[in-house]
Amino acid sequence: xxxxxxxxxxxxxxxxxxxxxxxxxxxxxxxxxxxxxxxxxxxxxxxxxxxxxxxxxxxxxxxxxxxxxxxxxxxxxxxxxxxxxxxxxxxxxxxxxxxxxxxxxxxxxxxxxxxxxxxxxxxxxxxxxxxxxxxxxxxxxxxxxxxxxxxxxxxxxxxxxxxxxxxxxxxxxxxxxxxxxxxxxxxxxxxxxxxxxxxxxxxxxxxxxxxxxxxxxxxxxxxxxxxxxxxxxxxxxxxxxxxxxxxxxxxxxxxxxxxxxxxxxxxxxxxxxxxxxxxxxxxxxxxxxxxxxxxxxxxxxxxxxxxxxxxxxxxxxxxxxxxxxxxxxxxxxxxxxxxxxxxxxxxxxxxxxxxxxxxxxxxxxxxxxxxxxxxxxxxxxxxxxxxxxxxxxxxxxxxxxxxxxxxxxxxxxxxxxxxxxxxxxxxxxxxxxxxxxxxxxxxxxxxxxxxxxxxxxxxxxxx
Numbered sequence: 001x002x003x004x005x006x007x008x009x010x011x012x013x014x015x016x017x018x019x020x021x022x023x024x025x026x027x028x029x030x031x032x033x034x035x036x037x038x039x040x041x042x043x044x045x046x047x048x049x050x051x052x053x054x055x056x057x058x059x060x061x062x063x064x065x066x067x068x069x070x071x072x073x074x075x076x077x078x079x080x081x082x083x084x085x086x087x088x089x090x091x092x093x094x095x096x097x098x099x100x101x102x103x104x105x106x107x108x109x110x111x112x113x114x115x116x117x118x119x120x121x122x123x124x125x126x127x128x129x130x131x132x133x134x135x136x137x138x139x140x141x142x143x144x145x146x147x148x149x150x151x152x153x154x155x156x157x158x159x160x161x162x163x164x165x166x167x168x169x170x171x172x173x174x175x176x177x178x179x180x181x182x183x184x185x186x187x188x189x190x191x192x193x194x195x196x197x198x199x200x201x202x203x204x205x206x207x208x209x210x211x212x213x214x215x216x217x218x219x220x221x222x223x224x225x226x227x228x229x230x231x232x233x234x235x236x237x238x239x240x241x242x243x244x245x246x247x248x249x250x251x252x253x254x255x256x257x258x259x260x261x262x263x264x265x266x267x268x269x270x271x272x273x274x275x276x277x278x279x280x281x282x283x284x285x286x287x288x289x290x291x292x293x294x295x296x297x298x299x300x301x302x303x304x305x306x307x308x309x310x311x312x313x314x315x316x317x318x319x320x321x322x323x324x325x326x327x328x329x330x331x332x333x334x335x336x337x338x339x340x341x342x343x344x345x346x347x348x349x350x351x352x353x354x355x356x357x358x359x360x361x362x363x364x365x366x367x368x369x370x371x372x373x374x375x376x377x378x379x380x381x382x383x384x385x386x387x388x389x390x391x392x393x394x395x396x397x398x399x400x401x402x403x404x405x406x407x408x409x410x411x412x413x414x415x416x417x418x419x420x421x422x423x424x425x426x427x428x429x430x431x432x433x434x435x436x437x438x439x440x441x442x443x444x445x446x447x448x449x450x451x452x453x454x455x456x457x458x459x460x461x462x463x
Contacts, residue, residue, distance in 0.1 A: 023151070023154060024147070024151055024154045024155050024158055029146065029147060029151070032142070032146055033155060033158060035197075036139060036142070036155075036159070037158055037159065037161070037162040038162075038197050039102075039135075039194070039197050039198075040139075040159050040162040040163070041162045041163070041165060041166055042190055042193050042194050042197060043105075043132065043135070044162060044163040044166040044167070044170065044321075045166040045170045045174075045190060046109070046186075046187070046190045048166055048167065048170040048171050048174070048314070048317050048318075048321065049170055049171065049173070049174035049186045049190075050070075050071075050174075050186070051071075051171075051295060051296055051299060051317060052170075052171040052174040052175050052178075052299055052310050052311075052313065052314040052317060053174050053175065053177075053178045053183040053186055053310055054067065054070065054071075054296070054299070054300070055299060055300055055303045055304070055310060055313075056178040056179075056183050056310055057070075057118075057121065057183055058070075058118070060183070061115070061117060061118035061121055062118060063118030063121065063122075065241045066118050066119075066122055066241075067296075067300075067424075068237060068240055068296070068420050068421070068423070068424030068427070069122060069234075069237045069238060069240075069424075070118075070121065070122050070125050071292075071296050071420050072233065072234075072237040072416075072417040072420035072421055072424070073122055073125055073126050073129065073234060073237065073417075074108075074125045074126055074128055074129020074130075074132065075129060075133075075233075075292075075413040075414070075416050075417035075420070076129070076229075076230045076233035076234050076237070076413070076414075076417045077126050077129045077130050077133070077230050077234075078129040078130060078132055078133025078134075078136075078409075078413045079133060079226050079229055079230050079233075079265070079410050079413055079414060080130060080133070080223070080226045080227055080230050081101065081104070081129070081130040081131060081132070081133030081134035081135075081137075082133040082134060082136065082137045082226070082406045082409045082410050082413065083222050083223055083225075083226040083265060083406055083410070084134060084223060084226075085097050085101060085133070085134035085135075085137040085138050085141075085406070086137045086141075086403055086405060086406030087222065087223075087406075089137065089138060089141040089401075089405075090141075090399075090400075090401070090403065094138045094141050094142055094145070097134065097138045098135070098138045098142075099198075100131075100134070101131045101132075101134035101135040101138055102131065102135065102194065102198055103131065104127055104128070104130050104131025104134070105128055105131035105132055105135060105194065106131070106191055106194055106195065107127055107128075107131070108124050108125065108126070108127035108128025108129070108130070108131060108132075109124070109128055109187045109188070109190055109191045109194070110124070110187070110188070110191055111123060111124025111127055111128075112124030112125055112128060112187045113184045113185070113186075113187030113188040113191070114184065114188075124187075133409065133413060136409045136412075137405050137406050137409050139159075140389065140392075140393070140401075140405035140408070140409070141401055141405055143155055143156075143393070144393055144396065144401040144405070145401075149393070149394070152389075152390050152393055152394075153331075153332045153335070153386070153390050154332055156328070156332065156386040156389050156390060157328050157329050157331070157332030157333070157386060159386070160324060160325050160328030160329070160382060160385075160386055161325050161328070161329060163321050163324060163325050164321070164322065164325045166321065167317070167318050167320070167321020167322050167324070167325065168318060168321075168322065169318075170314075170317075170318070170321075171311070171313075171314025171315065171317040171318050172311050172314055172315075172318065174186050174310070174311075174314060175309060175310035175311025175312070175313070175314045176311050177189075178310050179309060179310060179311065221264070222264060222265060225261050225262075225264045225265055226261075226265060226410075228257065228261040229258055229261035229262050229265065229410075229414065232254045232255075232257040232258040232261060233254070233258055233414065233417045233418060233421065235250060235254040236250070236251050236254035236255060236258065236417075236418065236421040237417065237420065237421040237424060238250075239251050239254065239421075239425065240421060240424035240425045240427075240428050241424075241428055247425065247428075247429070251421070251422075251425060255418070258414070258418065259271070262410070262414060265406070265407060265410050266278075266281050266407040266410060266411060267281060267404070267407055270282050270407075270411070273455075273456050273459055274459075275459045275460075275461065275462065276395060276459075276460075276461070276462040277391075277392065277395040277396075277404065277462070279456050279459035279460050280388050280391045280392055280395065280408075280460055281392070281407050281408055281411045282411065282456055283343065283384075283388060283453060283456045283457060283460060284385075284388045284408055284411050284412050284415070285411035285412065285414060285415025286415060286449050286450075286452050286453040286456060287346055287347070287350065287380075287381065287384055287385065287388075287450075287453050288385075288411075288412045288413075288415045288416045288419075289415035289416050289418065289419030289420075289446070289449045290350050290354075290419065290446045290447075290449040290450045290453060291350065291377055291381050291446075292416040292419070292420070293416060293419035293420045293422070293423045293442070293445070293446050293449075294353070294354065294357065294377070294423075294442070294443055294446040295317070295320070295374070295377075296420065297423070297427070297439055297442050297443070298313075298316045298317070298357070298370055298374055299313035299314065299316065299317070300439075301357075301360070301361060301367075301370060301436070301439050302316065302367050302370060305361070305364070305367075305436055305439075306367045308367060315368075315371050316370055316371045316373075316374040316375075317374070319371050319372070319374055319375035319378065320374045320375055320377055320378030320381075321378060322375070322378065323375045323376070323378035323379035323382060324378035324379065324381050324382035324385075325382060326379070326382060327349075327378070327379040327380070327381075327382025327383045328382040328383070328385070328386050329382075330382075330383070331382070331383050331386060331387055332386065337383070339387060339391065339460045339461060340457065340458055340460065340461070342383050342384050342387040343384055343387075343453070343456075343457025343458070343460060344454070344457055345380065345383045345384065346380040346381060346383045346384025346385070346453070346457070347380065347384075347450060347453045347454045347457055348380060349376045349377055349378075349379045349380020349381070349383070350376075350377050350380045350381070350446075350450045350453070351447075351450055351454075352373070352376040352377075352380075353373045353374055353375075353376040353377035353380070354373075354377075354443050354446055354447045354450060355373075356369055356370070356372070356373030356376070357370055357373050357374075357439070357443045358440055358443045358444065358447075360373070360436075361436030361437070361439040361440045361443065362436060362440055364435075364436065384457075388408070388460075389408065391460060392404050392405065392407075392408045393405075395462065415449075419445070419446065419449055422445045423441075423442040423443075423445045423446065424442075426438075426441040426442055426444070426445050427439070427441060427442045429441070
C-alpha cells in the first residue's frame, strides 16, 4: 500500500529539513501520498467486497463450515507477514518489502478468484493475508521515515479518506458482480488494478528510502513466536465447527498458547494495559476485534434473515465506510479532540451499533436499522482508529518504528481473528436455535470487547 518521491530529502533519517515542507500533497510528498492512497483504495475495495460476497461464495462452494475461517485465517497468518516486514524494514529499505508484500497479496487474489473448492479458496485467502499483513507494516514504516510528525495525523486521515470511493461503490459493485458475471471477478479485477498501481508506485520509490545508520538485529525467535501465534489462532477458529468436548477444550488451549506466543511480539505490559504505548496497542486490538468480528455478520444477517441481495446488504458496509472516513477527517483536522475523548467517542459509536444490531436480530426490525447502526460503528472507528496509529508513532523512535508498527498491526489482526473465532464458536453453538439468536450471540461477544475498550480508553496517555 505505498509509494513515494521525496526529491532531495533523505527519507531514512529524521532530518529537521522535513519540517519545512507543506502538506501531504506538497511537492516533496505528493507522489508518495498519492501512491499509498491508491494502493489503499484497492485494498479497501477488496476488503469490503469480500465481506459483501462471502454469503454467495459460501453458498456456491458449500463452505458454511469455513465461513468465519475465511476471515479469521488471513488475519492470523498476516501476523507472520507483519513480523517479517517489521524486521525487514528496521534493517533496511522498505521498498523491497513493499514489492514482496504486493506480490503475495496478488498471488492470493489469483488463487481465491480461481478456486474450485472452499478449501482452495481459503488457501488463497491465507496467502493474501500473509501479503496484506506485511503490507500494513511497511506502510506505517514509510510514514515514519518520510513524513514529519506534524503531518502524521493528515496522512492517516488521507488513508481513511482513500476508503471513501470503495465505500461508496465497492459493496454495490461486488454484489452486482456476484449476481451477474460471478464473484470470482471481484478478486481477478483487483489483481489487474493492483499491477497497474505498482507500475506507478515502484519507480517513484527508487532511491528514496535509505537504510537506518544502525540496522536493528534480526531476531528469528520473533518469527517463530509469530508462527506459533498464527497456528494457535487458526486452531481456535477451526474449533468453531467442532462438536462435543473438543469444541470447548481446543479454544481454551489455543487461547492460552496465543496469549503466551504474542507477548514477545508486543510492548511489555500490553496485556496488563499499562499506561502509554501498551494501552494504545491493546486498545487497537479491542476496537478492531469489536468492529471486524461484527462486520462479517451484518451482510449475512441481511441476506439470510431478510432475503436481501448481496448488493443491498452491502449498503451497511457503504454507510460504515463513509462515516469512518468522515470521522477520521474530523479528528485529523481538529487536534482539540483529546486522545481520551477520541477513545470514548469511538467506544460510544460501537456501543450504539451493537445495541441496534442486537435489537434488529431479536425483534426482526426493519433491515435498514442495521444499515444505520453500522454507520455509527464506522464513525466510532474513524475517530479512534487513526488516533491510535498517530500515538504509536509518537511513542516510537527510529530504532523501534518497525517493531512498534508491527506490534500495532499484530494486535489489530490478532484481536480481530480471536474475536472472529469467539463469535464463530457462539454462532455455531446457537445455530440450531433458529431465528436471529445466533447473530445475537455473535454481537454480544463483540459487546464484551467493546466494554473493555471503554475501560482501556482512559489509559492511552503516557505515564
